[in-house]
Amino acid sequence: MNIVEYFLVPLLIGSVAKVATDPLLVELLNGKLRGRDNEGYYSYESIPYAEPPLGQLRFEPPQPYARRWDSVFNATTPPAYCMQWSQAVEGADKLVGVEDCLTVSVYKPKNSSRSSFPVIANIHGGIFMFGAPVEQSHEPIMARGNMIVVTIAYRLGPMGFLSTGDASLSGNFGLKDQRLALRWIKQNIARFGGEPENILVLGHSAGGASVHLQLLQEDFSQLAKVAVSLSGNALDPWVVQQGAHRRTFEMGRIVGCGLLEDSLELKKCLQSKNASEIVRAVRRYFLVDYVPVNPFGPVVEPVDAPEPFLTQYPIDIIKSGKFAQVPWLVSHTKEDGGYNAAALLIKQPNGRELIHQLNNRWYELAPHFLFYRNSMKTIDEMDDYSRDLRQRYLGNQKFSVENYLLVQRLFTDMFFINETLRTIDLQRQHRGSPIYYYVYDNPAERGIAHQLSSRDDIHFGTVHGDDYALMFDKTISRPRADKKIISNHFLSMLEGFAYSDTGALTYDNCDFPNNIGQKQLHYVLIRNNSCEALEITPI
Structure with missing residues (x-):
C-alpha cells in the first residue's frame, strides 16, 4: 500500500460510515432522500407515494410512485395543499393548492434511548373538501420523543370525489389515495426507524370517518395495529351521500362540457379542463355561505369500477361482519356540532344572522x-x-340567536352522537376486537365555533376539535396551561394503544371498558381534571 492509499482508504471508510449513520439520509427503493434537522426531531417531507394524478390519471385510482431519483431527493419542502376551495380562506377567492400533491411526510423524534418507534399515521379532516397536513402540528408528539408521525395528503373536493356512479367515473379517489399511502407507510416506515408492526392510524372529523372507512376494508389489519376515529365515523350523515351523479354532470355543464349524458365522454372533457376551473366551480353548489358544506365526498361505487373502494353502504358492511378486526377508538366532544351550527350566526348583507x-x-x-x-x-x-x-x-x-344552543344540540346529535352510538352498537355485534368510546367535555377559550361565527358572546361548550387540538396543536384553539396535562394524557393514551399487545386502552387513571359483549354502551367521560367510566343505553 502506497502512502496515498494509506490515507485515502481510511477517509473512504469514514465517509461511508458517515453516510450509513447520517439520520437525515434515508434510502428507499426510489433512491436516497435527505431530510431536515429541526433541533428536537428530524423531518422528511413531501415524499411522493403516487404518480402525479394529472392528465389521463386525473379521476383515476392512484398509481404507486415508481420513478427513480437520479440525485438525492430533497425532502425538506413542506407538503403542498391539494387543490381545494377552502372554507378556511378569507375573501372571495378561496382557491388554494396544486393538483400534484400526493405525498407523505415523516417526522421522527430525536431520542437516543430508542432504536425504533411506533407510528401514528394521521389523516387530516376538512369534510373531504379542504384541509392539509401542514395544518396539523406534530410538535407535541415530537417533544415527548416516543412516536413517529406520518401525515398524508389526498385528493379533495371534486378532484377526489367526483362520481357519476358507474365504472367510467366511480369516485372515492381521495380514499384510494389514503389507502395507497397507508401501504407506502407499511412498506417503508422501517427505513425511517418506524415499527411497521406498531402502526396507529388516526384521523379527526372527515379524517376520523376516513379511518373508519379504511377499517371497513377486511385487509386493513395488514396495514394497522389499531385505529382511532375522533369526531367522525362512516355512518355520520355527512360522510357517504347520494346524488353524486347529478352533481357531477352539473359540474360538466358549469365548466363548459355541455349537457352530456355519457360518463366516459364527461370524464374526458373534465380531464381536459384546468384543475382550478373545476375546483372554483364548487362555489356554484352553495346555497348560503359554505352550505351544503361538502357537495363532493365518499360514494358507493359499482362493483365493476376499477379498483373499487366502497361497493356497499357502510351500514351494510358492518352488518355483514366483513371488515377488519382491529381495536378501534371512536369519540366525539360534548357539543361537536358547534362547528357546523356556528355558520348560522354569521351576519348576512341585511345585517341579521x-x-x-x-x-x-x-x-x-x-x-x-x-x-x-x-x-x-x-x-x-x-x-x-x-x-x-x-x-x-x-x-x-x-x-x-337566543335559541342558538338548541339548534347546536340538534347538529351535535345528528352529525355525531346518534351515529356514534349506533355504529358502536352495530359493530360490536360482528367483531371480536375491542371497541372503545370517549366523550370530551372541556371547552377551549376560543375554538372553531368562535372563529367561524366571529363571536365571543356565546358559550358554545366543547366543540369540534377541542380535544384534537391538544394532540396536534391546531391553531383553532388556545390551550390553557392546565390543558398541557390533558395533552400529555391524550398522547400517553395513543402511545399505550399503539404498543398494547391486547388492545387495551387507558387515559390517565381510567381504563377504557371494552364494548364487546356488553348490554349497555360504555364510554370514558374526559373533563378538565378528571375522567370517569360511564354507560349509556343504545339508541
Whole structure:
C-alpha cells in the first residue's frame, strides 16, 4: 500500500460510515432522500407515494410512485395543499393548492434511548373538501420523543370525489389515495426507524370517518395495529351521500362540457379542463355561505369500477361482519356540532344572522344543512322529517340567536352522537376486537365555533376539535396551561394503544371498558381534571 492509499482508504471508510449513520439520509427503493434537522426531531417531507394524478390519471385510482431519483431527493419542502376551495380562506377567492400533491411526510423524534418507534399515521379532516397536513402540528408528539408521525395528503373536493356512479367515473379517489399511502407507510416506515408492526392510524372529523372507512376494508389489519376515529365515523350523515351523479354532470355543464349524458365522454372533457376551473366551480353548489358544506365526498361505487373502494353502504358492511378486526377508538366532544351550527350566526348583507332565515326557509335549507336532501324519496317525506326535527328541538320557539344552543344540540346529535352510538352498537355485534368510546367535555377559550361565527358572546361548550387540538396543536384553539396535562394524557393514551399487545386502552387513571359483549354502551367521560367510566343505553 502506497502512502496515498494509506490515507485515502481510511477517509473512504469514514465517509461511508458517515453516510450509513447520517439520520437525515434515508434510502428507499426510489433512491436516497435527505431530510431536515429541526433541533428536537428530524423531518422528511413531501415524499411522493403516487404518480402525479394529472392528465389521463386525473379521476383515476392512484398509481404507486415508481420513478427513480437520479440525485438525492430533497425532502425538506413542506407538503403542498391539494387543490381545494377552502372554507378556511378569507375573501372571495378561496382557491388554494396544486393538483400534484400526493405525498407523505415523516417526522421522527430525536431520542437516543430508542432504536425504533411506533407510528401514528394521521389523516387530516376538512369534510373531504379542504384541509392539509401542514395544518396539523406534530410538535407535541415530537417533544415527548416516543412516536413517529406520518401525515398524508389526498385528493379533495371534486378532484377526489367526483362520481357519476358507474365504472367510467366511480369516485372515492381521495380514499384510494389514503389507502395507497397507508401501504407506502407499511412498506417503508422501517427505513425511517418506524415499527411497521406498531402502526396507529388516526384521523379527526372527515379524517376520523376516513379511518373508519379504511377499517371497513377486511385487509386493513395488514396495514394497522389499531385505529382511532375522533369526531367522525362512516355512518355520520355527512360522510357517504347520494346524488353524486347529478352533481357531477352539473359540474360538466358549469365548466363548459355541455349537457352530456355519457360518463366516459364527461370524464374526458373534465380531464381536459384546468384543475382550478373545476375546483372554483364548487362555489356554484352553495346555497348560503359554505352550505351544503361538502357537495363532493365518499360514494358507493359499482362493483365493476376499477379498483373499487366502497361497493356497499357502510351500514351494510358492518352488518355483514366483513371488515377488519382491529381495536378501534371512536369519540366525539360534548357539543361537536358547534362547528357546523356556528355558520348560522354569521351576519348576512341585511345585517341579521343567518339563523333568522330558518324561520321562513327551514323546509328549504334544513335538508341541505343536515344532509338528507338526497336520501328522502318524496318532498312530503322530507318536509315531515324537517317538521319533526324542528318540533323536537325547538318546540314552538323561533329560530334566533337566543335559541342558538338548541339548534347546536340538534347538529351535535345528528352529525355525531346518534351515529356514534349506533355504529358502536352495530359493530360490536360482528367483531371480536375491542371497541372503545370517549366523550370530551372541556371547552377551549376560543375554538372553531368562535372563529367561524366571529363571536365571543356565546358559550358554545366543547366543540369540534377541542380535544384534537391538544394532540396536534391546531391553531383553532388556545390551550390553557392546565390543558398541557390533558395533552400529555391524550398522547400517553395513543402511545399505550399503539404498543398494547391486547388492545387495551387507558387515559390517565381510567381504563377504557371494552364494548364487546356488553348490554349497555360504555364510554370514558374526559373533563378538565378528571375522567370517569360511564354507560349509556343504545339508541
